Amino acid sequence: MAPVKFTSAFLFVLCLMVSACDTGTKTKEQPNIILILADDLGYGDLGTYGATLIKTPNIDQLAAEGVKLTQFYTSGNVCTPSRAGLLTGKYPIRTGLANRTIAPNGPGGLSAEELTIAEQLSDLGYKTGLVGKWHLGNGPEHHPNQHGFQTFFGILSSNDFPDQALYRNTDIVHERINAQMLAVDFTGEAERFIDKNAAHPFFLMLSTTSPHKPLLPAPEFSNLSEAGHYGDVVEELDWTVGQLVTALDRNGLTENTVIIFTSDNGPFPEGSTGGLRGGKGNGWDGGYRVPLIIKWPNNIPEGTVSSAMSMNFDLKPTLLSIAGARENTDEVIDGRNILPLLMGSNTSPHDVLYFFNNERISALRTNDWRLVLSDYPPWRDAEPIRFDKNKMLQTLMYNMHLTPDQQYDLSDRYPDDKKQLEQYLAQGRQTLEALSTHDDSDQYGDSVD
Numbered sequence: 477m478a479p480v481k482f483t484s485a486f487l488f489v490l491c492l493m494v495s496a497c498d499t500g501t502k503t504k505e506q507p508n509i510i511l512i513l514a515d516d517l518g519y520g521d522l523g524t525y526g527a528t529l530i531k532t533p534n535i536d537q538l539a540a541e542g543v544k545l546t547q548f549y550t551s552g553n554v555c556t557p558s559r560a561g562l563l564t565g566k567y568p569i570r571t572g573l574a575n576r577t578i579a580p581n582g583p584g585g586l587s588a589e590e591l592t593i594a595e596q597l598s599d600l601g602y603k604t605g606l607v608g609k610w611h612l613g614n615g616p617e618h619h620p621n622q623h624g625f626q627t628f629f630g631i632l633s634s635n636d637f638p639d640q641a642l643y644r645n646t647d648i649v650h651e652r653i654n655a656q657m658l659a660v661d662f663t664g665e666a667e668r669f670i671d672k673n674a675a676h677p678f679f680l681m682l683s684t685t686s687p688h689k690p691l692l693p694a695p696e697f698s699n700l701s702e703a704g705h706y707g708d709v710v711e712e713l714d715w716t717v718g719q720l721v722t723a724l725d726r727n728g729l730t731e732n733t734v735i736i737f738t739s740d741n742g743p744f745p746e747g748s749t750g751g752l753r754g755g756k757g758n759g760w761d762g763g764y765r766v767p768l769i770i771k772w773p774n775n776i777p778e779g780t781v782s783s784a785m786s787m788n789f790d791l792k793p794t795l796l797s798i799a800g801a802r803e804n805t806d807e808v809i810d811g812r813n814i815l816p817l818l819m820g821s822n823t824s825p826h827d828v829l830y831f832f833n834n835e836r837i838s839a840l841r842t843n844d845w846r847l848v849l850s851d852y853p854p855w856r857d858a859e860p861i862r863f864d865k866n867k868m869l870q871t872l873m874y875n876m877h878l879t880p881d882q883q884y885d886l887s888d889r890y891p892d893d894k895k896q897l898e899q900y901l902a903q904g905r906q907t908l909e910a911l912s913t914h915d916d917s918d919q920y921g922d923s924v925d
Contacts, residue, residue: 530710556612567810586618666716667723
């Protein structure tokens with residue numbers, strides 16, 4: 477009998493799975509992790525995803541040297557829900573943070589009961605830091621330092637609230653932010669974090685305020701892009717990425733650092749979805765599909781592309797696996813380890829993904845189909861509320877291989893597939909929408925921050 481041959485990618489994933497089962501403590505081989513989270517960056521705003529008027533050579537280089545996912549989604553169509561999903565590995569409705577976003581002085585925030593990526597990496601011996609935007613609560617109990625980030629330098633809400641303060645940990649550095657210089661300030665702080673923690677495994681989350689409105693590039697980046705001020709701030713963001721790569725190089729950390737680049741939701745009011753319908757704040761694909769680029773030298777093959785669907789809550793179990801964490805069987809999460817996708821697999825670990833507009837399911841996705849519900853307010857090219865002859869809410873069904881731009885409803889053509897999607901919808905309403913903490917009257921706010 478001929479010996480069984482395994483690919484290097486298979487052996488690597490197997491090795492990681494074994495280590496995740498055998499250890500829950502820090503090991504010498506733990507890689508550093510840098511997670512760069514852009515704010516309102518569209519799927520089509522990077523050169524590697526098709527942008528032509530905006531130049532992003534540093535981000536494009538990450539994709540060339542690592543993996544690019546083309547069917548990666550966020551767990552919320554606005555800032556707070558998406559960030560909650562990313563950090564906890566759960567649909568935001570499980571954490572009570574699905575209902576739009578938190579105003580600068582508003583109540584609520586991430587509960588102390590929730591385990592974040594930062595907390596679990598900190599338990600593994602990582603130095604953890606957040607630089608940039610938080611947007612998961614303003615009170616002392618919701619502060620980043622209470623959720624696993626040993627250091628914090630940034631703002632608690634969005635950059636379009638100029639009266640908010642700039643913080644270092646729980647201390648106010650400036651009573652009022654200078655929005656035009658936030659990108660430069662955050663970049664410098666992130667570089668200092670790398671320099672200071674070069675001797676330890678570290679987790680740095682750089683949560684930028686770009687390209688969220690207002691579009692205020694620093695003077696040296698103003699009027700450089702062919703895509704107006706929006707393009708300017710994206711190119712400034714690309715500069716930030718280049719600065720972090722340089723900081724890793726000068727500290728000899730490049731080979732042992734995982735760099736992740738993604739966005740919190742689709743674009744608004746400017747930006748490109750890459751031809752996808754909709755944008756931030758509605759149920760179409762353009763509100764949720766975002767770039768995901770990951771570079772991990774000597775582990776992820778260069779130039780890898782995967783078209784399998786995944787969601788930002790998958791990053792938590794994936795990064796914890798990379799760090800050597802034990803699987804926490806007591807924690808209920810929706811995310812799945814997507815290491816096989818990072819190696820080029822096109823098989824998703826999910827049968828279905830749900831997309832929420834506040835605490836209502838606005839759409840769901842399987843490998844082939846996307847079911848969009850029309851029972852949400854029209855906003856930025858969203859479909860108006862539609863009813864059939866019996867005054868029942870309609871649904872719209874799209875084949876994502878034939879019509880990825882979601883222009884042609886095929887509900888009547890494939891009744892068996894529609895029945896399966898409606899079963900998934902019923903299941904999601906029973907298990908997820910049932911967790912809603914708000915009345916229907918609270919579902920729809922005007923905020924898109």
